[in-house]
Amino acid sequence: MTTRRLGVLGVQPAVVAVLVSTFFLGFGGGVIFPILPNLGAVVGIAPVVVGVILSANRVVRLLANAPVGTVVDRVGTRTPFVAGVVLETVATVGYLVALRSAVPAAWFLGARVLWGLGSAFVLATAYTIAADVCEPESRGRTMSIVRGGTSLGFPAGMAIGGIIGEVYSANAAFATATGLSVVACCVTYLAVPETHAADRSGGVGLRDLDFSSPALITGGANFALLLTYNGVVFATLVSFLDTVPAGGVAVGAQGTSGVLIGASVLTGSVFSVAGGKVSDVMGHRLPVILACFGGLSAGMVLLAVGTTFPVLLTAVLLLGAGQGGVGGPLVSLLGDLTADSRMGRATGTYNALGDLGASVGLLVSLPLAGLIGFPSLYRLTAFVPVVAATAVMAGLYTTYDEIPDVTSG
Template sequence: MGWLGVDRPPTVLLAVIASTFFVGFGGGVVFPILPNLGAVLGISAFMVGVILSANRWVRLVANAPAGALVDRYGTRKPFVYGLLIEGIATLGYVVALGMPSADSLRWLAAALPAGSVGSIAVGADWWMTPIAAAVAPETWFLLARILWGLGSAAVFATAYTIAADLSDSGSRGTNMGVVRGGITLGFPAGLVLGGIVSSLAGNAAAFTVAAAFALTASVVAHRYVPETHVTSERTEDSVKPWDVDTSLPALTVGLVNFGLLFAYIGALFSTLVLFLGENEISLLGLDPQGTSGLFMAGTVLSASVFMLLGGRISDTRESRTPILLTFLVVSCLGFLLLARSGSVVDLALACVFIGAGQGGTSGPMMALLADLTPADRMGRASGTNNVFGDVGGGLGPMVSLPLIDAVGFAPIYAACAVLPLAAGVALLLGVRRETGTFLPGRTAGEGATE
């Protein structure tokens, strides 16, 4: 059976898709739950933003070493161990929920006999007490997100490198889109899981189910993903956080990724549950957590469909640049629609456009990077691209959540509409400087890969 008109992806890629799909539950489950937990646990909006973005800040120092390790040792071990680490991190969310909140500690202090050692210790300002800070839920959520960042750095660098290893110029866009689709399809499943299951059975149940699937991912990878990244030379370069690929193609694609993920993950996903609550928008009678899970799932499903479509189209055209620019414009339109959304229909349309813009760029963008990057540097190039994306995704919550408190939703969403257009300008300038044309062919860099 064909895959969008081409042969079915290799079995190895199907295993990569399955693994990244299962582990993606843990990535999506936190977004419908954690923003509302801020009020319950007494966590500030800034702290919620720090927790949501912590995994991306960790990847800033982990992405480059992960890419370098792939180029030195191959893809199999980093991929399998990265998935396992993400599964363990998802279990950390369950642990976090079992930790006492600040209010619980104050209640305990009040319940203890006055003047007792326990009353004095627990009754002190909790954030000034190291033991209380260590058991606080936000500490464990933060640790889990840090661990997730370490695992996902390895998974992202290896998944794209595997796709590049198994592709040529005629299948690269499709395979990159397929792998990216696998990485992100688990995310909407996690969004739905986090929203609906938490509404029906509680937050702990949602995190537990997500952890079970995430741990299953490493088993699938261990069984079905072999080594693919075998190069003629294994470099002995030291592995450092700053060992990024500074070639123009890697920097250009990285800047595009920065702009898209700042708006998409950093702003939209981090604020949607709050937007729904303020505007009293609901689906199927669900609360803002459940409704945001459905909307975000729809956004990512739209992205996944257009990842495959965008990648496939780029493989059938002489140049990948036009399809990239088209979907960047679609993303811009989506955020403009979001800025004026006031109903379920308006919001659904905006989410479809934003998802289509984000997804439609993913396959062609990674394929363009692989077109212009030597095979023995693809691990580092993938890591560099992830560094830029994580800066965008990490800054987004920390910037957007406090600013929305100050100026409201519409101005922030309208500002996000400018970022895809700026990314398009960076793309054109970088491609022109590297290849001498705005419309390089799909085989522009193949000579470097042989």
């Protein structure tokens, strides 16, 4: 475990470096995101192929998360993190090439594959770095800062990307993303240290995945969390807004959806840090996790009855607060219960289960809404956080005969 020194605002320098790098990567990813669904109009790619391109990065990351965790435990944190940032930068260059290529679909698909692989390295390593450099009593705050901070760049990039693509061109937006990714590369190479040297093991192989109780308990909860928020909400909100009067507020369903999701994501980042800090002060993660799962469920219920913009805004703010408030303490709980030498593999399993939940939500939510309607879908989804909260509590009691505190690891 690395020496723990305090940097900006009491945050360890390694964590600050990770936050800056991932902010620029997220910002660049957000700049690109509004344009990708419109590739049919931009370069004439068939809608089915656009769907494959959009999902490629998540499929690759889902498959890569767990093996990447073993790499982190084997070789350390710096090299995988640098590799992940470089892969994502190369991916943004691939987008630029695709616009000028005779086979743009192949280039876009390859770029999304690289982005997915790179993000698997970045996310698994970022959590491991945070766990390596913090004390148990401040783990909630530190790991929640990383979780919340890594998502901050994306909504800002989405807003800027839509403007750049609309006012200038897709090429200008992709060039902006490439420049931001290059900045992330420079920050990463110069500022991100090795934090896992004392805990890495040359005997760890790619098949040494982590299926321990802490990884499965927290990973299962992450599955439910991302199924609800990144899956159901993200996949259906625009279509749902088309069915209610508030969907036409000011900028139409698509614009209103962007405003609501941006506000929700920002709220989630704030509550991720706040939830982690509160769990540190309390000495236990579970009360915060249970309360915020309740908020997530309440947000889904409120969304189901939303017919005015104020109600919809309140619903998505509740959803953002719930997912952020759960996510920070949840990954901190994983750090509490996992040995330093296994943290890379544990976060790989945690991320894999979360991506699986988001993928399931994205796949089933729109077809299910077509069968039962959006309000019924949202009411049904409101049970998912309740089941997850119950499962976490039961899993901890069954495994440890008590609720672990922040120093249990």
